[in-house]
Amino acid sequence: MAERSMVEQDNEQPLLIAEQLGKSYGRQLGCRDVSFKLYAGEVLAIVGESGSGKTTLLQLLSAQLKPSAGRVLYHMRDGVMRDLTLLGEAERRFLFRTDWGYVHQDPALGLRMAVSAGANVGERLMAVGWNHYGRIRDAASSWLERVEIDTARIDDAPRTYSGGMRQRLQIARNLVTEPRLVFMDEPTGGLDVSVQARLLDMMRTLVAELRLAAVIVTHDLAVARLLSHRVMVMKGGEVIETGLTDQVLDDPREPYTQLLVSSILPV
Amino acid sequence: MTATMLELNEAAKTFTMHLQGGVVLPVIANVSFTARAGECVVLAGPSGAGKSSILKMIFGNYRCDTGRIAIQHRGNVVDIAGAEPRQILDIRRHTIGYVSQFLRVVPRVPTIDVVAEPLIVEGFAREAARERAREILARLNIGERLWALPPSTFSGGEQQRVNIARGFICDQPILLLDEPTASLDAANRAVVVELIAEKKRKGVAMVAIVHDDDVRELIADRIVDVTAFAAAA
Numbered sequence: 001m002a003e004r005s006m007v008e009q010d011n012e013q014p015l016l017i018a019e020q021l022g023k024s025y026g027r028q029l030g031c032r033d034v035s036f037k038l039y040a041g042e043v044l045a046i047v048g049e050s051g052s053g054k055t056t057l058l059q060l061l062s063a064q065l066k067p068s069a070g071r072v073l074y075h076m077r078d079g080v081m082r083d084l085t086l087l088g089e090a091e092r093r094f095l096f097r098t099d100w101g102y103v104h105q106d107p108a109l110g111l112r113m114a115v116s117a118g119a120n121v122g123e124r125l126m127a128v129g130w131n132h133y134g135r136i137r138d139a140a141s142s143w144l145e146r147v148e149i150d151t152a153r154i155d156d157a158p159r160t161y162s163g164g165m166r167q168r169l170q171i172a173r174n175l176v177t178e179p180r181l182v183f184m185d186e187p188t189g190g191l192d193v194s195v196q197a198r199l200l201d202m203m204r205t206l207v208a209e210l211r212l213a214a215v216i217v218t219h220d221l222a223v224a225r226l227l228s229h230r231v232m233v234m235k236g237g238e239v240i241e242t243g244l245t246d247q248v249l250d251d252p253r254e255p256y257t258q259l260l261v262s263s264i265l266p267v
Numbered sequence: 268m269t270a271t272m273l274e275l276n277e278a279a280k281t282f283t284m285h286l287q288g289g290v291v292l293p294v295i296a297n298v299s300f301t302a303r304a305g306e307c308v309v310l311a312g313p314s315g316a317g318k319s320s321i322l323k324m325i326f327g328n329y330r331c332d333t334g335r336i337a338i339q340h341r342g343n344v345v346d347i348a349g350a351e352p353r354q355i356l357d358i359r360r361h362t363i364g365y366v367s368q369f370l371r372v373v374p375r376v377p378t379i380d381v382v383a384e385p386l387i388v389e390g391f392a393r394e395a396a397r398e399r400a401r402e403i404l405a406r407l408n409i410g411e412r413l414w415a416l417p418p419s420t421f422s423g424g425e426q427q428r429v430n431i432a433r434g435f436i437c438d439q440p441i442l443l444l445d446e447p448t449a450s451l452d453a454a455n456r457a458v459v460v461e462l463i464a465e466k467k468r469k470g471v472a473m474v475a476i477v478h479d480d481d482v483r484e485l486i487a488d489r490i491v492d493v494t495a496f497a498a499a500a
Contacts, residue, residue, distance in 0.1 A: 039353065042353070197374035197375055198374075198375060200374070201373065201374060201375045201376060204373070208387075208388075226373060229352065229356055230352050243330075243352055244327060244328075244352040244355055244356070246328050247327060247328055247329070247330060247352075250323070250328055250329065251282075251323075251328070251329045251330055253283075253330070254285075255285035255286070258284070258285050258286055259285075259286060262286060
């Protein structure tokens with residue numbers, strides 16, 4: 001077979017670039033020297049045990065924490081690559097309301113528990129300039145359907161919802177503005193297994209249909225396998241192994257990754 | 268002469284088991300063979316010889332430690348052994364299909380969508396993909412009443428056929444088959460043999476593992492003896 005140089009198939013720019021990202025809290029290390037590129041439609045899972053730096057990294061990537069080292073570049077909708085640390089507070093908040101989503105492990109942190117489900121979803125739309133009540137309500141109700149919440153519950157507040165419903169509502173609230181990037185912190189943590197399966201299946205479909213890019217922090221390797229294309233394994237604040245998800249899980253190279261994979265309980 | 272779609276050149280794989288005191292397990296070494304468009308190469312050798320590992324290396328599921336695994340991908344030659352994850356995903360979408368030994372089921376997803384999924388990922392509209400899924404499920408004798416159910420509760424043979432349907436639904440130019448007929452009855456084995464013959468006519472290059480002598484006889488254009496690639500322990 002004739003050897004030809006390996007040509008990059010596309011000239012697509014990454015959506016997000018992390019460059020030698022690090023964070024220390026005084027002498028305590030949060031994470032160190034993390035670099036990667038994330039493209040549109042790509043789902044990256046960050047796995048590792050508690051305290052490995054996963055959540056710190058997620059907060060750095062989503063500009064909620066200032067890095068002690070390195071930087072995060074983001075490809076804005078106008079086509080310009082911007083260094084997130086140099087964004088003003090207003091710009092950062094606008095990004096959060098429009099182009100990004102952030103799904104918390106605890107839905108109470110991502111929802112307003114005392115206002116109606118419809119308002120929870122509609123609020124994000126109003127923030128981007130929607131002002132027609134009927135249209136907002138229609139959009140909210142169509143999103144409730146998409147996340148399999150009975151639209152008869154649209155006027156109920158999420159504090160009357162079950163855990164699984166709250167999590168699905170949080171996802172609807174995040175996706176209604178059609179963000180390009182969603183950060184998720186243990187999105188299935190704390191849910192029953194049957195509820196988890198439903199949520200995972202739903203997230204998988206939505207991510208594919210909307211061609212979302214996502215960064216998902218999870219300690220559950222089954223979640224990583226189902227949802228992600230690529231995985232980064234963290235230990236002690238550093239990325240120790242990275243690659244295609246099925247490759248890292250089926251052919252783990254590092255001792256710690258082998259330990260993680262072999263610790264999954266068979267069902 | 269037809270085009271070479273796949274060429275392995277001295278590919279090797281070793282596992283290092285860190286949890287077992289760093290035991291080094293050489294699986295295979297010096298794997299060299301080619302597959303051309305329209306031919307089915309069958310890997311032969313006893314269990315444990317490393318046949319499945321070779322398929323997994325070609326699919327990018329196992330890393331290749333040394334050597335080259337060159338494939339024709341969208342008009343270019345790409346070495347899987349050195350490809351970026353993103354490139355491997357693109358290769359799986361458009362160039363290499365893989366029928367694994369076991370179906371990995373996603374909870375709650377109906378059989379019809381399990382089968383249609385690779386086509387949708389490749390860019391087909393959902394309904395068109397489902398239509399193709401119905402055709403191939405019917406050919407493999409999966410009853411219509413099962414199509415809306417998730418395959419997790421199906422019998423071993425039914426799951427295997429769902430897996431085959433999922434693997435054969437696309438028209439990728441390279442197809443890897445890991446014991447596709449292992450748990451099938453004679454009638455369904457015949458369907459799979461027929462599906463393989465159709466792929467050959469479409470110019471698909473295949474690498475297969477089959478233990479059944481009759482099936483091997485029917486599908487193999489060439490046999491590659493994997494014991495020749497045994498790694499020195």
